[in-house]
């Protein structure tokens with residue numbers, strides 16, 4: 001009997017838009033064996049040839065950017081503008097890593113005691129199991145796939161169930177661009193636990209690269225421990241957004257609009273709790289509310305749309321619950337505050353004020369267009385005590401006037417990435433990742449490709 005297909009819905013309407021073929025656990029050993037055979041050959045392919053295949057994948061994505069963006073918007077809901085931005089961001093991981101593929105340098109030198117010499121090579125780790133989220137169906141895949149391929153690895157990727165169509169389309173595009181058969185498999189499934197268990201049990205799988213929640217990441221770490229599989233974890237965030245007393249309010253609002261709302265407010269790096277100096281809090285709130293009230297909320301496929309639907313009705317209920325609870329704990333809703341009464345999964349852009357530092361919403365990763373604002377004294381230690389009182393530390397944002405002060409606050413923030421007077425922290429050329437329970441390892445930049453290699457030491461005397 002054929003496997004059941006996975007039906008995909010458009011979050012803007014709730015209507016089905018297509019289906020993809022799925023895999024069951026029994027199919028995984030054969031598929032990993034194919035990946036393993038392809039990987040061994042790929043690892044022997046000269047780096048320059050690997051680089052050229054990666055570069056061709058970048059060019060193929062750019063050539064098809066409108067088509068890919070339309071699929072992202074249809075299955076994820078984000079506005080076309082954001083979807084197009086995601087495609088160029090996603091493609092850039094291929095261009096950047098095509099340049100990394102030929103610079104995987106090792107090390108050679110004398111041992112300190114003079115009794116021998118070391119040769120350190122960077123060898124591919126093997127076959128990678130990539131588990132990717134629905135919020136960036138293209139970029140979170142290519143952020144793993146491109147460096148893994150650059151390093152000489154094969155990849156088996158399990159896309160998130162709400163958004164598998166982008167990954168399936170990308171696999172076709174990469175095949176057309178010359179990616180050798182067997183190196184990259186996309187495995188949508190209706191049995192995530194079974195398929196992931198089956199993959200982790202296969203000896204060639206030597207790396208698990210996961211982007212998703214801290215809760216799921218912790219469970220995967222336990223599973224991976226059984227075979228001591230190397231793990232890279234990009235997990236949850238709860239980004240503080242700090243406005244110091246010497247910040248320019250208009251600039252800070254501009255930064256906030258991006259840090260909060262980009263990609264439908266569904267990024268792990270999204271500004272999640274706003275700590276604003278008391279002297280600026282009224283001006284900042286008024287300006288932010290004015291901007292939120294002008295946002296066009298609608299179907300992402302409409303070019304006029306600024307903010308699309310959340311991923312599904314469940315997400316709307318979760319965000320509604322956070323807001324209700326915040327209000328019960330004393331917050332005031334200045335604008336928005338509820339789901340929109342229309343088909344699909346829309347939530348009104350919402351600003352909450354009078355949020356006390358102990359309000360429960362500040363502990364939640366909201367993943368929706370809600371900005372809770374806390375008025376704070378303009379004192380670095382006091383602000384940092386609030387911002388750092390958190391078990392996750394992915395991104396943070398600091399808006400300030402005097403550079404030395406804002407830099408010092410940025411350095412003391414317990415996060416992996418800081419946007420200093422800037423609303424986007426990610427770039428394919430820079431290390432992306434968090435501290436504390438936000439994850440293990442970094443993706444992107446030079447660290448991104450090293451994560452898919454093992455240093456191999458040969459000690460000798462000559």
Ligand code: SIN
Nearest residue numbers: 135266267268269426
């Ligand atoms: C994420 O939400 O994890 C990705 C955000 C980004 O890459 O900008």
